[in-house]
Amino acid sequence: MAADRTTGNAGLAIGSGSRISRICVRAVLLAGVLVSLFPFYWLVVMASGTSEDIYRYPPKLVPGPHLLDNMGRVLDTIDFFGSLFNTVVVAVAGTALVLFFDSLAAFAFAKYAFPAKKFLFGMLLVTYMIPGQLSLVPQFVTIAEFGWAGSLKALIIPGAANAFGIFWMRQYAQNSLPDELLDAGRIDGAGFFRLYWTVALPLFRPALAFLGIFTFIGLWNDYIWPLVVMIDPEKVTLQVALANLNVLYNADYALVMAGALMSVIPLIVVFLIGARHFLRDLAAGAMKM
Numbered sequence: 001m002a003a004d005r006t007t008g009n010a011g012l013a014i015g016s017g018s019r020i021s022r023i024c025v026r027a028v029l030l031a032g033v034l035v036s037l038f039p040f041y042w043l044v045v046m047a048s049g050t051s052e053d054i055y056r057y058p059p060k061l062v063p064g065p066h067l068l069d070n071m072g073r074v075l076d077t078i079d080f081f082g083s084l085f086n087t088v089v090v091a092v093a094g095t096a097l098v099l100f101f102d103s104l105a106a107f108a109f110a111k112y113a114f115p116a117k118k119f120l121f122g123m124l125l126v127t128y129m130i131p132g133q134l135s136l137v138p139q140f141v142t143i144a145e146f147g148w149a150g151s152l153k154a155l156i157i158p159g160a161a162n163a164f165g166i167f168w169m170r171q172y173a174q175n176s177l178p179d180e181l182l183d184a185g186r187i188d189g190a191g192f193f194r195l196y197w198t199v200a201l202p203l204f205r206p207a208l209a210f211l212g213i214f215t216f217i218g219l220w221n222d223y224i225w226p227l228v229v230m231i232d233p234e235k236v237t238l239q240v241a242l243a244n245l246n247v248l249y250n251a252d253y254a255l256v257m258a259g260a261l262m263s264v265i266p267l268i269v270v271f272l273i274g275a276r277h278f279l280r281d282l283a284a285g286a287m288k289m
Contacts, residue, residue, distance in 0.1 A: 043264070046257040047071075054253050070258035074245065077255070080262065082234070083241035088266075090155045090226075090237060091219040097160035098215045099208055105161065106169030107200050111182060112192075121170075128163035133224070140228055150232040155225065165211050172207035173200065213274040220267055238263050 046054050049064035074080055108114070109121055139158060140149070148154040177200055185195045201208075223239040230236050242259045245252070 040264075043257055043261055046254060047261040048258075049254055051252055051254050054257075066254065067258065070254050071262060073255055074259045074262060078241045078244055078259070079234075080238075080241065080259075083236055083238045084263075084266075086152060086235055087220060087238040090152055091216050093156045094159050094219045095212050095216045097156065098162060098165050099212055101161040102165030102211065103169050103201065103204055103208060104196060105166045106173050107177075107196050108192075109166065109170045110173035111177065111179070111200075124163050124166060128167065136225070136228055139225075143229055149229055150235060152235065154229045155219075155222075155237070159219070162215075165215065168211060169204065169207055172204065176203050176207075209274050213271055216270055216274075217267060220263075 044067075045060065045063050047070055048067035049060060050066060053060050053064060109117065143149050143154045143158070148157075181199050182195055185199050190198070221239060222237070223243070226237040226240050227243075230240065242256070242263060245256045245259050
């Protein structure tokens with residue numbers, strides 16, 4: 001009886017200890033979520049107030065009543081929907097090209113042997129280490145020679161493939177794509193593109209979801225290259241158009257924050273959709289393992 005009582009007490013102690021640890025973990029995660037969401041909440045607070053509210057001390061911590069007014073002034077000041085359309089075209093087309101070319105190149109680097117394979121992959125990594133600012137001038141000269149300066153092609157085609165995406169997809173392909181599946185496909189008479197399309201791509205979906213979110217956000221928020229190459233003011237992207245709201249000597253920061261809030265809402269939608277597929281595919285892969 002004494003031994004049973006001792007065992008029961010030990011079990012209660014272990015159970016209470018694990019419960020306390022779970023509570024601590026959830027509290028830490030909740031704190032992390034609140035810290036991560038606070039910048040977005042603060043953006044809403046500033047976008048819904050006035051410039052005087054932004055400079056107020058102590059700061060105003062609740063949203064104000066001027067959000068719709070500020071959004072209306074953004075639409076009156078810049079061609080928001082025109083620049084939004086240009087940004088959507090660039091982000092969607094650029095992301096689709098990156099997903100296709102990067103996954104195709106990664107599939108070849110990961111599962112095929114060809115001459116100078118290691119050398120080419122090493123040169124690819126070297127290009128990733130070069131700062132993008134160093135390539136602005138030669139890239140603009142090249143675009144101008146093609147006659148693409150001022151068109152959306154100048155924002156889409158140069159970024160159709162990138163070193164990071166190829167490296168990321170190659171690492172994923174090496175670990176998630178068994179050689180036995182490819183051998184089975186070859187026995188059935190499948191060639192390179194059929195193996196890529198029917199065998200590799202379905203297994204690449206979690207990595208493609210992450211790369212798609214990463215690429216889409218990067219293209220959406222890109223400012224320097226569109227500012228340099230888009231010489232036609234009617235074809236600027238959203239970030240360049242929003243920069244016109246920030247006047248040097250008379251900046252209305254409530255107006256700027258309202259424009260920033262309007263530009264970030266589509267990103268949140270894309271992230272939620274992409275993250276859902278990313279987590280679902282990861283969970284499906286874990287269940288199969």
